[in-house]
Amino acid sequence: MAARGSGEAVVVSGGAGELVLMWAGFPLLGAGLGAALTAASGWVADLPWFPFQGWFALLHRWPAERSYPVGAGVLALAGLVLALLGTRERLTVTVGRASVRLHRDGHGRDVARAGVTGVFHDGKALVLLDADGGELAREPSDLSAERLRAAFTGQGWPWVEQDPYGTAYRRWVEGLPGLPPGADALLRARQRAIDAGRAGEAGELRDELARLGVVVRDERKRQYWRLVPGPPDRDGVRR
Known part of the structure; x- marks a missing residue:
């Protein structure tokens, strides 16, 4: 989980480690799971409640030199799709003195500091409140509450420990x-x-x-x- 300064602003994001975990870890995990399911494909194909029984029956009939690359490759591809979706859903928070930028999936929005009376972390969401008690933003994310707190308080924003x-x-x-x-x-x-x-x-x-x-x-x-x-x-x- 990265937090870095950019001029006067502080950027909080998942960091490069999170990207490596998704783009390398998810496909590798998928390939391993695919190989394990291929090895057990005959048994899996006989389970009436398991989905895709026809697919596992086909893997079981194929020779190993064909079934293992296909079985592992399909779930490795699924891992890549998950990595793509995870990358698109990553939230990047850029906190400045006068505004904060919330960026996700190629789209960003700016919230002015003047209209914010409270900022807090609610479960897995970053929340910004206005003067009337309404929510200016509620952004789900896995960003560290500690890093968000440090970024906002360091820029003079009104961080509160819990939802008032x-x-x-x-x-x-x-x-x-x-x-x-x-x-x-x-x-x-x-x-x-x-x-x-x-x-x-x-x-x-x-x-x-x-x-x-x-x-x-x-x-x-x-x-x-x-x-x-x-x-x-x-x-x-x-x-």
């Missing part, structure tokens, strides 16, 4: 009162997206809920919500 609104969250249960109009339907749609693994859609629905003054936190595919203390506008929507 942590006790305000309630678990979402469909139909329970307390939510603004439209929020229950959005949470229902978001729960479907979470269950289906559609992270992009879940993120878009989080943004829609934020416009209604609802902050959402996820724990093991369960949604927890709280209302933003700041007042909404005349239409009941936070701008």
Whole structure:
């Protein structure tokens, strides 16, 4: 996990070691697993509950000089795909005195220091709060909380050790009162997206809920919500 200075800014990222682990480790692990499954392909092909039985039956029929390179190669390729996805999902945080840049998958966003009243690490997410208690950013990552704390405090940002609104969250249960109009339907749609693994859609629905003054936190595919203390506008929507 790397943290380095860049002029006046401090960059926190997974570092080169994380890339080496993904691009070398994942394919090697996949190749080893593929070879082991190829060796056991006859046994695996007889397991009624195991997926891809036809594939393992085919590997079992092939001679070893053909089956082992193919079996190991397929899972090594799967390891490369995982490495690519992992690289795209890496978060890089560049903290300066006046703003922070959050960069992931070729896209970045800047958050001005003037609008931030609290920064903290919530589980595996970096969170930035605004003056009304809303979330300016919630970015999942595996970055070290200690390195993030050092980067933000070193640049004069208001780091807090825990969510100041942590006790305000309630678990979402469909139909329970307390939510603004439209929020229950959005949470229902978001729960479907979470269950289906559609992270992009879940993120878009989080943004829609934020416009209604609802902050959402996820724990093991369960949604927890709280209302933003700041007042909404005349239409009941936070701008």
